[in-house]
Amino acid sequence: MANMGAAGKPPGKEAAGLRYPTNMKTIYNRSLNRSKTSELSQASFAYLFSEMVSYAQKRVTGIQDLEKRLNHQGHPIGLKLLDLLLIREPPRSQTRPLTIISLLHFIKINVWQHLFGRQADRLEKSSNPDTPDEYMIVDNEPLVNAYISVPKEMSQLNCAAYVAGIIEGVCDGAAFPARVTAHTVGGKEEGEMWPGKTVFLVKFQGEVLEREALIGKG
């Protein structure tokens, strides 16, 4: 009986490992704008993210390693998100950001709005003249950390490294290669109101600034 069942299907379909719905409508057949306004349950995301952190925590050597793993989990999402969000823009403004400022605004407004339903709280340029390549995106209470209390012995860790990975993906996809890290700044003098306040430090690579300077001249 088992043989008969298998013989009815086109050959090779089982071996491919992909399973198609019976009506052959996969998510790739759907319009990209279909889920534009739909929302997800925060609770199910919280459980999923909690498992992602637990998974990343296995076989890591330290906190830096853990943050790197979270960062890597977010990176491909950022790459794809850039394309998706641009294609959803009205056709006139469908160009990818060409300057650092417009890229950061795109992240602060469009990416944040899409991921978290609100804009990021602040955008800053590093005031230190030694590091003109550093920009900061500030989020007073990152959604990914809503239910996470980091134990004292790991106080260096910020699980928003995952979001940093997404930002890094967006920057890399837009041809602005950068390193993005997440830092907790709450709990200090002004941090009392926002104990989970997080700064995403965006450090662009040298060639980006070089190009930016050339564009500025021309």
Place this chain on the structure above:
Amino acid sequence: MTIFTLIIINKAGGLVYNKAFHDAGLNKISTNDYLVLAGTFHGVHAITTRLNPAKNVPDRATITATPAAPAGILTRPEPPSGLEVLETENFRLQCFNTMTGTKFLLFTDTTQTNVDVTMRRVYEMYSDYVMKNPFYQLEMPIRCDIFDRKLLSHIREINNR
């Protein structure tokens, strides 16, 4: 009206959380005593679930069709809940036993109202800020900053009412 203390006991009878919200009212006890209290309560609760006379379960043969349970479908009697409230002249103890066997104990003033609403809220916070925390190990003592913070602000609001 005051909420004095919250105690959370895991399903094995171990104390996983205790917090006093009000200094006056009840005697202060040491952490060791809290542990003993949790273990003792766990045992007493187990006994009371057995003492609780089973609800009148209809015999299989005499089951007739009712709107809630059509004929042929056996209804399972509700499991005995055991000790729920303990009241003395000084305080009132309310116990909430979750589906997984975790017990929440709230010690309140005898005049405190809406304790079950508070209990529900505490349970909600527990499921949010403890169970969704990737760094919390099941059945272990609860050390979650956000849970502490949210709990304190919520209870303080009730106590200051």
